[in-house]
Amino acid sequence: MGATASRRLELVGIAKAYPGCIANDRVEMTVKPGEIHALVGENGAGKSTLMKIIYGVVKPDAGQLIWNDRETLIEGPAHARRLGMGMVFQHFSLFQTLTVTENIALYLPRQEYGSLRRLRDRILSVGEAYGLDINPDRHVHTLSVGEQQRVEIVRCLLQEIQLLILDEPTAVLTPGEVTHLVKVLKQLASEGCSILFISHKLEEVRTLCDRATILRGGRVTGSCTPAETTSEQISRMMLGDDLHIEKSMGVGAPGDDSLSLEGVSVSPGGAFAIALHSIDLTLRAGEITGIAGVAGNGQDELVDLINGELAPDAGKLLLDGRDMTAEGVLARRRAGLATVHADRLGRGSIGAMSLTENRLLTAYVTDSDAHGFLHWRPLTERTRELIQNYQVKASGPDDTAASLSGGNLQKFIIGREIAQAPKVLVCFYPTWGVDVGSANRIHVELARLRDEGTAILILTEDLDELYLLCDRVGAICGGQLSPLKPGHEVSMETLGQWMAGTFSAPQTQGVQNAH
Amino acid sequence: MRIEARPTPSPTMRYLSPLLALGLTLITGAAIFSALGKAPLASLHAFFIEPVSTVYGLSELFVKVTPLLLCATGLTLCFRAKVWNIGAEGQFVFGALIAGAVSLQLADHQGFWVLPVVIASGVLAGMAWAGIAALLLTRFRAHEILTTIMLNYIAIQLLLWSVHGPLKSPSGYNFPESELFSPQTLLPTLWGQYRVTIAIFIALLMLAVVWTVLNRTLLGYQTRVMGENRQAARFAGFNGNRLIWVLLLFSGGMAGMAGVSEVNGPVGQLTTNLALGYGYTAIIIVFMGRMHPLGVLLASLLLGLTYLGGENAQMTLGLPKSITGVFQGLLLFFLLACDFLISHRIVLTPMRGHRPSNTSTREVTSS
Structure with missing residues (x-):
């Protein structure tokens, strides 16, 4: 050659x-x-x-x-x-x-x-x-x-x-x-x-x-x-030399059940969408649960389902013990659910709008200055605090979301959700496309939120992130969820097999996965 | 010279584009006039300056601006959410028709309540007409552009049927017109012999309301988010259907009010030619005014002038009245063309003296 x-x-x-x-x-x-x-x-x-x-x-x-x-x-x-x-x-x-x-x-x-x-x-x-x-x-x-x-x-x-x-x-x-x-x-x-x-x-x-x-x-x-x-x-x-990376994230102290999915199934919404098959998933307060998986195996559907954008065909969703299967996004957010979507600019923010307006995108649910009339001065002030607290590199609350780098925007979005003190936080690809320094900062913040008693769900392709943060791990493949087990009990090989769809799922025998 | 995408849309071009479009429209207009054998500058003068060179002319400008601004104010809110209500024309006509019918019913009633009832009936009729589109959109996902356009034709046919049939004046020598409305059902004029009515103040007030809603309320914020990114709005839990209802009902109500302002204002009766295209012109106004209340006000003055100019050109130059449509069309055409420069720019590249012979000039696009 x-x-x-x-x-x-x-x-x-x-x-x-x-x-x-x-x-x-x-x-x-x-x-x-x-x-x-x-x-x-x-x-x-x-x-x-x-x-x-x-x-x-x-x-x-x-x-x-x-x-x-x-x-x-x-x-x-x-x-x-x-x-x-x-x-x-x-x-x-x-x-x-x-x-x-x-x-x-x-x-x-x-x-x-x-x-x-x-x-x-x-x-x-x-x-x-x-x-x-x-x-x-x-x-x-x-x-x-x-x-x-x-x-x-x-x-x-x-x-x-x-x-x-x-x-x-x-x-x-x-x-x-x-x-x-x-x-x-x-x-x-x-x-x-x-x-x-x-x-x-x-x-x-x-x-x-x-x-x-x-x-x-x-x-x-x-x-x-x-x-x-x-x-x-x-x-x-x-x-560079000056970057300090926090290596240990500690472990969670599981408390009560915060969010439970019981036998939830969804039929595919489009030609290339994935069906979810009888998903059972329980998130506990003060614990981080991680789900690995190759993109396009039902993660989008699972996140939409928990967030309230996708209605299940069967099964129940309980939030803090309350049946919220039929409730929409707003009701679930009011009940303490927060979601960080993988699609930062497509769903998590509006590129052409200022950071103050982007904070409002989900903060409108809890912020008392955003009911009916908007009081821009306190809203801007709170955005300024958010930018400072999460070390977002931006010149101020008037910057547009599109002008921020991926890592900075992600810090901003995660900070926005954490600031609302959620009971349950779903993070879909929390550090995808994020630089190492920002990713570490996000991990530290998530661990802190866990210690404050929030139930956290992480969906990621990054196995290092999964083992670093999560108390219990599992995988999703072809719309089916593997068992969830403590991270130290699941070897990389086992997890790899789970990601490829090899796990016993007693309630779903005979369901063929596409891959 | 080549055209390339800008890294970010240019805010300067956003505001320069309407002015550029106006300039190009004037140049093209002059060319059309001279092709028709008229002196171009004198013709432009007759079209754009002469009509407003007297106090009466100015007052007539505001007669035209009133329905235009009312329609455009409603559409501004709608279009900010990218809810494309093309049906202001039909909502205008249906509002005028119902307000007219109510006016005829109340011809013999006196009292301070008569005019408010007439206005309310027109506004509610406009809302109802837009509500049909809202229902079709939220219930069956029928696209609002198609349904509102089709409803325009239905409304106009309803008007024609009414003035040829049930509402035709018995004393009108069989002309397709209603009786003249009684004075107590008409909107008061501002002063003297001028035809401007108090509806111009309603238009200005509502414009201020729209400005406040857009900038100072959660509803306006959600409207803007819907327009920027529907997926984000859905993700954040905004009630999209409710928003669509609110916006379409509001713009329908405003168009209905515009119908009232026309039929219970300068016209004073129902006729077959109420639909002068104000609802369509309002679309041009909203785009020309950059969907900003202040811009919409300025653009409505300009587009109002094209109506007056057309009438004047008819009288002094002997040109057909359709010259109004030509100017409006040119304006929209050039505006859309110039808007391309918001996202793109023209780069002048110097001639390259020596290029390797094996280099092709084909542009490569990234996959």
């Missing part, structure tokens, strides 16, 4: 600025043939921009790109593909209603795949060669996220590939699937294909990658051989 070059890819002084932020600042990096190279950094460090520059999606303001020892100007993704690059984006670019073969055909020029039947055969043979078995005739919406990722990878492997770029590929996988992916990548590398692997999970980088380049604030802050470097050293390069 064109292994004559001494450097597969070299970046010299790559710079890219967007209005108001410098995404990449004189980035230098070299990737050798057959090397698995990690690109590590926090959210917002400029990793994704750099990837897009390499793949020709974004044009750099300055700098050179050297491809196989020759300076090259990448015109666009199609050109990058012709040169031998492939990229697997974090959000897959697949059409849900088409088959695997059709999806791959759309990506390739006609002359390259000939006929759909020949393409189908090639998909099968590539799948066999790399242990990436997928059924080419299945429709994409019937595939699990892990399988969809395989389609994306196979798509790249159909060409003569020399560099495969993967943007946080493990974020959506179960532990078992991660192991499998690592094997595939090692095989590819041994055949001379270079791999650029974006991640912020340091352990993964240390076991898989030959080299690592660390970015912070758009700049390269270091480069190392991960196997010979400790996670602490890498994380210092990622975060």
Whole structure:
């Protein structure tokens, strides 16, 4: 695979600025043939921009790109593909209603795949060669996220590939699937294909990658051989020296039942929605319960159901002993429920409105200055306090929500809910897309709220977060909930099996899960 | 030169866009006049300046502004929540029809209560007409744009049937008109021979009310949130259906009031040509005024002028009255076009002297 070059890819002084932020600042990096190279950094460090520059999606303001020892100007993704690059984006670019073969055909020029039947055969043979078995005739919406990722990878492997770029590929996988992916990548590398692997999970980088380049604030802050470097050293390069991370969150002291779901079932609301099957879940005061799971396995439905946006077909929901199955969002909020949604800008806030107005989005339920007439002065004052207490980086209550970074907005939203002293708090992906410092701050706040006697439910894909915070853990798969057990009794392997749907669910025998 | 998306919408362009649209409308208007063989500047003068160069002309401007502003005030609240009530025209007509029918019924009654009853009947009729759309939307998810437009035609047909049938004046030589309303059912005029009625004050008062509701009440806040992000409103537990009812009933009531202001004001009877498009023009006003009460006031003056200008152009230039519609259409067309510049900008790129020969100029879009 064109292994004559001494450097597969070299970046010299790559710079890219967007209005108001410098995404990449004189980035230098070299990737050798057959090397698995990690690109590590926090959210917002400029990793994704750099990837897009390499793949020709974004044009750099300055700098050179050297491809196989020759300076090259990448015109666009199609050109990058012709040169031998492939990229697997974090959000897959697949059409849900088409088959695997059709999806791959759309990506390739006609002359390259000939006929759909020949393409189908090639998909099968590539799948066999790399242990990436997928059924080419299945429709994409019937595939699990892990399988969809395989389609994306196979798509790249159909060409003569020399560099495969993967943007946080493990974020959506179960532990078992991660192991499998690592094997595939090692095989590819041994055949001379270079791999650029974006991640912020340091352990993964240390076991898989030959080299690592660390970015912070758009700049390269270091480069190392991960196997010979400790996670602490890498994380210092990622975060800077001055960051203090609280490692222990303590344990909860479970009290009375605060929220109970008893045999709750929901039929799917749309073509790609998930049904919930007879969910039993009890949250206790002063305890954090965590549910792991790969995205799209019923988490959205579960959160909507608890929040009161989705009415169950069967079963009961009790809040503090009161049957609130038929009550809506407002009644449940009045009874002490608070929800932090994963979709921060889509549901948790209004981008174009000020922080004061965004605080009001849920605070209107409890704030006495928001009944009928709005008294802006005290409302603004309370927003100012919120910004201070939760160390939100904003110039003031008049900033719009859209102007805040993901981490800061999340601190603001969680602070807004905590300030209402909820009895039950549901956090859907509490630290998704949040920088490490802010995530830690959020974890500390959640632990404090637990100590004050709030029942907390966390849904997350981040298993480190799950084990760090949660007193009881479980997993959701295909709309079914695994048993919930104390965290120290559930090994990573068991949890991985639960995430893949292998658990005994006595009341739901015979219910097939989609994955 | 190329067009690219702005990182954030430009607040300056938001307010500049209506002025730019006005400028382009004037230029295009002048071109149309000269194509018709009229002196462009003199024609524009006849259209925009002459009608308001006398006190009587100014008072006539406010006669036009009254129904426009009433309709637009109601729509402002609706549109802020992205509830697209296109039916102010039908609510206006139905309000006028019912208020007219009540006025005819009360022709022989005296007393201070007569006028309030007439006004209330028109307002309630407008609310009822909008309420049909609200019911269809909240109960059956029938889109309000379609239902309100269709209800416009129904209302106009009802008016035509009434003045050709049950409400036709027996002494009207078989013309499709009602009897003239009795004086006690008419809105008092402000002074002298001018036709402006007290309804202009109702319009201004309601505009102030809308401003207060939008900025100082939870209802107004929830309205704005609905317009910005319905999912967030739902997530936060706002009662979306109740809000839709409140907004549609309010705007229907305002359009009904506009109907009263016209039929129990300058017109004074029910006729077949009550529907002059005020309800549609009010939509242009709300967009032109950036859905802000003050902007709506200014825009209603401008759009009111297009009615007067059209009438004057008919008299002095011998042009058809449809010139009013042409100007309103141009204004909306250019406004929508200029609004594109709120989210996008034009970038002038200098000519590149030397580009590598293998570089194509194709723009790449991110996936």
